[in-house]
Amino acid sequence: MEFFKTDKIFDFMGKRLPFLGLSSILVIASIIILFTKGLNFGIDFAGGTIVQVKYEQVAPISQIRETLKSTKYANSSITKFGSDEEVVIRITGSSSDLTNDISDEMHKILDSTGKFEIRRVDMVGPKVGGELREKGLMALGLSLIVMLAYVSYRFEWRFAVASILGLAHDVTIALGAIALFNVEVNLDILAAILTLLGYSINDTIIVFDRIRENIQTSKEDELKELINQSVSKTLSRTTLTSLTTLFVVLTLYFFGGEIINGFSFTLLVGIIVGTYSSIFIAATLLVQLKFSIGDFRAKEAEKLKSKREKEKLRAMYEQGTV
Known part of the structure; x- marks a missing residue:
């Protein structure tokens, strides 16, 4: 099933500045809310x-x-x-x-x-609550570090920076919404934030994977056009995944009961913001970070050349010629 024709290319990069402006406003507003209103810590963290x-x-x-x-x-x-x-x-x-x-x-x-x-x-007790809060922040920080290392290893450092900035964007807006609506922050909310990180990075990796694939197979040298093609090709998959997840979370929110309302609310905001950022923000940041298609292709060609030389030497060694 596809909502969008695979041959239709949308000009996402042509509208990247308005989307970056909207995201900047949302992030700044969220930070202001967090500093002025603060988070409503539940007994899990406050005691x-x-x-x-x-x-x-x-x-x-x-x-x-x-x-x-x-x-x-x-x-x-x-x-x-x-x-x-x-x-x-x-x-x-x-x-x-x-x-x-x-x-x-x-x-x-x-x-x-x-x-x-x-x-x-x-x-x-307050001591236990403090420990839970400290370990929760540690879990969040370690998650970001591990994801940064993984994306850097699998792709290129600019992809990693773009993905982490995208995650920071999603988490900041989600926390801003939690503070705005005075949602009680407990272990369930922490679990929802960690779930949001996994959901958002998964969407972003799929888009980045298609960008890398197109760089290697396409003759297109213009980064903006290549990103438009890649995001457009993954748009149907992203929309279907987000909608099906959204329907489940909406069901939890309206019929799951008061005890999981905070969890489902956080996921609800996170899915909307995470989907938006994977389409309009993460790939856009590659342009802002001056990612070079030429340099990337040269590095990939060098890696391929080195791999072939190693395979050749191994074959010669196995045949006893070296």
């Missing part, structure tokens, strides 16, 4: 306790807040969780400040608010 409560009737959120005001949990955050009957109480502070029987304590404190059951209690 604290989450208590999920399900009432038999509509949860009396105002009454819960009033009841907790006179206790040591006065600074707790109470939000609706999925349905009108369920709420989540987020309590900041170290685990040493909290009793081990917090479930029983909450039962006594909230007894006057109606009939309910406590469905979940999650507790993370």
